[in-house]
Every structure is written in structure tokens, then in C-alpha cells.
Amino acid sequence: MPVVNKELGKIFSDMSHIYQYKNGKQRFRAIAYEKASRVINDLQDDITTFTKKGQLEEIPGVGSSIAEKINEYVKTGKIKKFESLKKTVPIDMLELMNISGFGPQSLKRIHQRLKINNRDEVIKALQDGRISEIKGFGKKKVDNMLRSLKLHKTVEERMLLWNAIEAGNKVLDEFKKMKEVRQAELAGSLRRKKETIGDIDILVTCDEKSRKKIITKFVALPLVKEVLAKGDTKASVIINEFNKQVDVRIINPDEWGSALLYFTGSKEHNVQLRTIARDKGYKISEYGLFDIKTGKRIAGGTEEEIYNKLGFESIPPEMREQKGELDLAAKNKIPSLVTLTDIKGDMQMHSTWSDGTMDIEDLARFVSGHYPYEYIVLTDHSKSEIIAGGMNEEQFIDQVKEIRRVNTKLKKDFIKTGTEVDIKADGSLDLKDELLEQLDWVCASIHTGFTHDNTERIIAACENKFVNCIGHPSGRLIGQREAYPVNWEKVFRVAKQTNTAFEINCQADRMDLNDELAIMARENGVKLTISTDSHQQSQFAFMQLGVFIARRAWCTKNDILNTASWNEIKKFAERKRKK
DNA sequence: GCCGTTTTCGGCCCGACTGTTTTCAGTCG
Missing domain, CATH: 3.30.210.10 (DNA polymerase, thumb domain)
Incomplete structure (x- = not known):
């Protein structure tokens, strides 16, 4: 995320907290700042691209007043209103407002009674019993506050979609096993397939009289670590797996x-x-x-x-x-989104010839036995990737022979020849064009220089007529490594002109392109591939993750190259070579 | 503070659970 966006997001979130704390009547103002904070945090482009064009107010949730404050911040590095507001409240204390049980009214009472000004003092006062002496703070409330404080850190970290799907299904299966349950389904951000998930929401239906029984059974499950709340129609627990919160809601079947x-x-x-x-x-x-x-x-x-x-x-x-x-x-114009069954092949994977765990024949037999694909593309690493066992030109020639041998044995032209070739620092590739020309599919990726602006490197790769696709284009690893800076508008324009596809990499911690960038690519007319980049058997199942990204980016079958037959893909590659 | 195919003013989604209360405020999703 661009740094300025992050800073402004934090300021507006703080301002929202301040208004909630100061006065209940400012509720809607607080909501407005909250919304602005979230929108700016989600923004793909640096906010300064909006300030330069004077288009701030086109951002939903940003009106004249907030736009003015953004301009002020970009220009001076400060927002006067925020500076003066900060002085009227114990701002260091308001950090706690993100933790459940620490609402503005509770914090206000604590501040007024105990003259406390920061979060550490609040925690101390909770522990030494001073807070339980305040009216309205019974033992249970104090215990809850202490508990959520402890949970805060682990629960605040979001989990990868893939992990959430696995954990969610585990809990869901428990409900489906209960004979009182009619229907049970995952809901929330998990059902919308966001790339990371905060907590798991599950919806259950049953006869009204069975509700209590179901809740009782649920909270007693061995996978439940702690019960946060339970009533007649809902329950919240922490599960052992990933230490994550699960919210369950029970309703009538007709609801x-x-x-x-x-x-x-x-x-x-x-x-x-x-x-x-x-x-x-x-x-x-x-x-x-x-x-x-x-x-x-x-x-x-x-x-x-x-x-x-x-x-x-x-x-x-x-x-x-x-x-x-x-x-x-x-307007009845919802696109018909791409589905997993539309996928006709997997466009990136690795064998023992570089850093994969399966040899070519095992890999081909496994995939053709478990997935309904017409083709797969083997894309082992090139020589710069020494750690990954990257190959030189001669080794690729040998590999092509081996692929032919396996295809003959399988009696079908199933495995396509390819590579994931390194884009070097200067934008050149580390395999000779003479080799690339002989391969069916060339995916080019960046594996170094993650902190530099890589716009020109990617453009240089697009301009090589043997490069068909850019692999994991943004380089981010969720929760571990930020995407490197890239002028995406520029890159996607070149991609469109040169007939270069961009990959949606399905690795659980990559999901790269992400949904926002996939939208931008689609809007620029860039073709996308969805590929698992599998290094071992279990990873071929990641394909669904890429399909989810494509669906969140409103992609239809036509936007995704590997929903087509190999003949079509061949034509796509040939068009570029002829240019 | 934002926003507008009935509005540039007057709205702003809706309900459950908890704890500490004698009817409700605070908090959450």
C-alpha cells in the first residue's frame, strides 16, 4: 500500500475515534471518517495521483471537507484540525478502541475517574483492580476486557483465504453432522472470497425448538478453545485452529x-x-x-x-x-463470472528438473488423473534461480525431449513445454531468444529487486516477442512482503499493445495479481491466465483461489486465457510472434 | 462529514448479546 494512503488512513481512523469519544451526537461524522479511512486504505493508487488531478471527490466517501484535509496533508504533512483535536482527548488511550469491549464510553469513564492518559495505564488499572471500582464495571466486564486484550494480538492478524476455507469447512462439517441442523453454510468475507479473512461466519437453520441444543453442542466441541458469547440465536467462540473467532448464527429455514x-x-x-x-x-x-x-x-x-x-x-x-x-x-448486466469448471489447463508448475517435488511423468499422471484439464504447461526455473535449481538452455532442450517421451507414453499431447524465465535487473531475460522460440509458452517473472520500481523491467519483458505472460506480477507475499512499486496503468497499456498476458498466481500466500489489479488489467483489455505455480501435488488444488480472484475482479470466461483450448492459446502466442 | 431519478437539507441499516440494571446503555457484527 502506498505510504501516504496508509498515513492518511490512520489519521482519519484516529479522527473517527476522537469524534466517537468526544460526543455521541457526532456519530455520523465519526462514521464518515471511518469510511474515508477504509476507502483510502483499500485504494490501489497512491492518493497523490488524485490530488494532482483534482479528482479526490470522485473517491466514494470523500467529500469537500475530507478532500481539503487530504490536500493539506499532501502539501504540508499535517492536518491542522487533527492536531488540535488530538489535544482535546487522551489520544494514546484511544488506540484501545479497536479491541472488543473497549468502546468510547467505557474509555471515557475510565479516563474521567482515574485521570488515565494512555493504553498502558489502562491495562495496569484493569489488572490492579482500580477499574472494577468504577460504577458500571462489574467483575465480568473487567474479566472480558482483560481477556479480549490478551486475544487481541492473535485474533487481529488475518488468515489466508486458503487456511480459512480449510478451518471453516472443518467447523461447518461439525454442524452438518448434527441431526437437528437443516442447512449450514459459510458466510461473511469467506463466502465473498476475500484474500484474507478476519473471522469465520457460519449460518445454520433448524426448527426453532432445536436452537438451544445446537448451540450447546457447538460450544462443547473439542475444536472450540474459548466461548466469547452465546445466546438463543448466536454464539461466538475462538477455535484452536489459528486461534480464530467463529461466529455462528441460527435462524429459521424460511429466513x-x-x-x-x-x-x-x-x-x-x-x-x-x-x-x-x-x-x-x-x-x-x-x-x-x-x-x-x-x-x-x-x-x-x-x-x-x-x-x-x-x-x-x-x-x-x-x-x-x-x-x-x-x-x-x-440493468440486468451482471457478468457471467468465470467458474472453476471453465478452466481447461494449468499454465505454471515446476518439476524435479528445478525446484518441484515430482518428476515429469508422475506430475502429468497425477494431474490428468485428478483434474479435468486438456493441457498443462511445465514452467521450470531458468539459470539465475540457482537456489531453485534453475536450468540453462541445454537442460531445457533435454527437458523438451523428456516431455515428448512422456506425452508419447500417455498417448496424448498433454504437457506443453515452457519456462518461468527470470527477468533480470536490466529487464533482459536470462535465457536466449533462440531457446524461448522453441518453447510452447514463456512466462517471465521477477525474483530480485523487490524494493525498486519495476515498471521498466516488466515493460521490457512484455516487449520481448517470445514472452507470453508475466508471472506473479506484483511480487507481494501476503503478510510478508509488500508489492514493489509499479506504474500499473502504463504496464497494462504495454501488455495490451504487445499481446502479453498477466498471471493470476494461485499460491495461497501470493494471490498475485490481486483482485484490484486484476480489475485494472481487465479494464485495460489485458488477457489473464490463472495458474497454480505448483511445486508439489497438493498445490494443484489452489486453482480455485485464482478463480475466486478472477470472480472478485468481475472476469468472465473470455477474460481468462486458460479457459480456451490449446489451439486458441497457441494462436494468442503466435499473434505476438508475428508482430 | 457525506450524499441526492422525489431532497443542497435532513437524513444517515438493523438487531442481538452482555452486564448491570430495574428499563437500558454499550458494544458488536
Whole structure:
């Protein structure tokens, strides 16, 4: 994330906290700052590209007042209003507001009674019993505050989508095993397939009388580490796996659609939908769609029913991020998103010839036995990748012979020849064109210089007529390594001109391109590939992760190259070579 | 503070759980 965006996001989040703390009547102002903070944090481009063009107010949630503050910050490095606000509250204490149980009103009372000014003092006062002497702070509340303080660190770290899918399914299976349960489904950001997941949401239906029994069974499961809350219709627990929070909601079977809609989010999508419903004289809650005047329930059994009653076509969960999907749905223009079954082959993987764990024949037999693919492309590393056992030109020639041998043995032209060739610091490749020309598919990737601006390097690679695709283009590793700076608009323009595809790499910690960049690529007319970059058997299953990214980027089958037959892909490569 | 195919003013989604209360505020998702 661009540094300025991060700084501004933090400032606006702080301002939101300050307004919540100061005065309940400023609630909506606080919400506005909160929203601005989130939007700016999610922004792909550096905010200064907006300030330069005077387009700040085109960002949703940014109006004239916040735009002015952004300009002030970009120009002077400060926001006067924020500086003066900071002096009126114990700002160091408000850091705690991100922790559950530490709301503005509680912190305010603690500050006023104990004259405490920072988070460490609050923690100390909690532990030595001073806070439990304040009216309204009983033993349970203090215990809860101490507990969530302890949990805060581990729970705040988000988990990778892949891990969340595995953990979520484990819990989901437990519900499906209970005979009282009618339906159970993963909801929340997990259902929308965000690249990282905060907590796991599960929705369950049953007869009303079975609710208590289900909750009781659930909180007693061995996989539950700690119970945070439980009532008649919901429960929150921490599970052993990844130390993550799981929220369960139980509803009646005829509320399935409205509850799923509500529990899937995103929050922004729901708020927009509810606002529209309200304008039309309806009210949406997790219990259904209601006519405000008569109080009559209009819909709620399925999500589709609710969308339709409000004049929308149904919207896939991956699109529910308030990015204009409701406008499209109103015009019946929701794209037909790519699905896993559309994928006809895997475009990047490694064998024992470089750093993979399977030899070519085992690999081919495994994939053709477990996946319905028409082709796979073997893309072992080139010589610069010494640690990964990268190969030189002669070794690639030998490998081509081996691939032919295996294909003959399998009696089909299943394995395509290829490489993941290194893009060197100067933008040149570390394999000779004479070799690249002989391969079916060339993917070029950056493996060094992660802190530099790599725009020109990627462009240079695109301009080589034997390069068909750029691999893991942004170089980020989720939670470990930031993406290197790149002028993406420029890069995607060149990609389009040169007929170079860009990869959506499915490795669980890469997910690269991410959804935002995939949107930008698609809008620029750049073709995408979805590939697992598998190094071992289990990783071929990552393909679904890439499909999820593509769906979040509103991609159809036509945007994804490897939904096509190999003949089509060959034509794509040939067009570039002829240019 | 943001926002607008009924509004440039007057709205701003909706309900459950907890704890400490005698009817509700605070917090959360």
C-alpha cells in the first residue's frame, strides 16, 4: 500500500475515534471518517495521483471537507484540525478502541475517574483492580476486557483465504453432522472470497425448538478453545485452529435467504441495499424483506427473491463490495463470472528438473488423473534461480525431449513445454531468444529487486516477442512482503499493445495479481491466465483461489486465457510472434 | 462529514448479546 494512503488512513481512523469519544451526537461524522479511512486504505493508487488531478471527490466517501484535509496533508504533512483535536482527548488511550469491549464510553469513564492518559495505564488499572471500582464495571466486564486484550494480538492478524476455507469447512462439517441442523453454510468475507479473512461466519437453520441444543453442542466441541458469547440465536467462540473467532448464527429455514444476505455482506453492500429498500418503502433485516407500512413480510427464503423484489438481478457473493454491482444488477448486466469448471489447463508448475517435488511423468499422471484439464504447461526455473535449481538452455532442450517421451507414453499431447524465465535487473531475460522460440509458452517473472520500481523491467519483458505472460506480477507475499512499486496503468497499456498476458498466481500466500489489479488489467483489455505455480501435488488444488480472484475482479470466461483450448492459446502466442 | 431519478437539507441499516440494571446503555457484527 502506498505510504501516504496508509498515513492518511490512520489519521482519519484516529479522527473517527476522537469524534466517537468526544460526543455521541457526532456519530455520523465519526462514521464518515471511518469510511474515508477504509476507502483510502483499500485504494490501489497512491492518493497523490488524485490530488494532482483534482479528482479526490470522485473517491466514494470523500467529500469537500475530507478532500481539503487530504490536500493539506499532501502539501504540508499535517492536518491542522487533527492536531488540535488530538489535544482535546487522551489520544494514546484511544488506540484501545479497536479491541472488543473497549468502546468510547467505557474509555471515557475510565479516563474521567482515574485521570488515565494512555493504553498502558489502562491495562495496569484493569489488572490492579482500580477499574472494577468504577460504577458500571462489574467483575465480568473487567474479566472480558482483560481477556479480549490478551486475544487481541492473535485474533487481529488475518488468515489466508486458503487456511480459512480449510478451518471453516472443518467447523461447518461439525454442524452438518448434527441431526437437528437443516442447512449450514459459510458466510461473511469467506463466502465473498476475500484474500484474507478476519473471522469465520457460519449460518445454520433448524426448527426453532432445536436452537438451544445446537448451540450447546457447538460450544462443547473439542475444536472450540474459548466461548466469547452465546445466546438463543448466536454464539461466538475462538477455535484452536489459528486461534480464530467463529461466529455462528441460527435462524429459521424460511429466513435462509435474508439471513445469508445479511451475514455475507459486505457491510457496505448491505447498507446500500437496505437504504435502497427503505427508499422503496421496504425494510430489510436478517429475518426478511418487509413492507414498512403494513409490516408484512414480502420475501426472505432465498437471496434471489429479495434482490428481485427490489428490482435487481441476483449478485454473486464475490461481487458484493459496493463497487457498482447494484447499478449493474438494476440493468440486468451482471457478468457471467468465470467458474472453476471453465478452466481447461494449468499454465505454471515446476518439476524435479528445478525446484518441484515430482518428476515429469508422475506430475502429468497425477494431474490428468485428478483434474479435468486438456493441457498443462511445465514452467521450470531458468539459470539465475540457482537456489531453485534453475536450468540453462541445454537442460531445457533435454527437458523438451523428456516431455515428448512422456506425452508419447500417455498417448496424448498433454504437457506443453515452457519456462518461468527470470527477468533480470536490466529487464533482459536470462535465457536466449533462440531457446524461448522453441518453447510452447514463456512466462517471465521477477525474483530480485523487490524494493525498486519495476515498471521498466516488466515493460521490457512484455516487449520481448517470445514472452507470453508475466508471472506473479506484483511480487507481494501476503503478510510478508509488500508489492514493489509499479506504474500499473502504463504496464497494462504495454501488455495490451504487445499481446502479453498477466498471471493470476494461485499460491495461497501470493494471490498475485490481486483482485484490484486484476480489475485494472481487465479494464485495460489485458488477457489473464490463472495458474497454480505448483511445486508439489497438493498445490494443484489452489486453482480455485485464482478463480475466486478472477470472480472478485468481475472476469468472465473470455477474460481468462486458460479457459480456451490449446489451439486458441497457441494462436494468442503466435499473434505476438508475428508482430 | 457525506450524499441526492422525489431532497443542497435532513437524513444517515438493523438487531442481538452482555452486564448491570430495574428499563437500558454499550458494544458488536
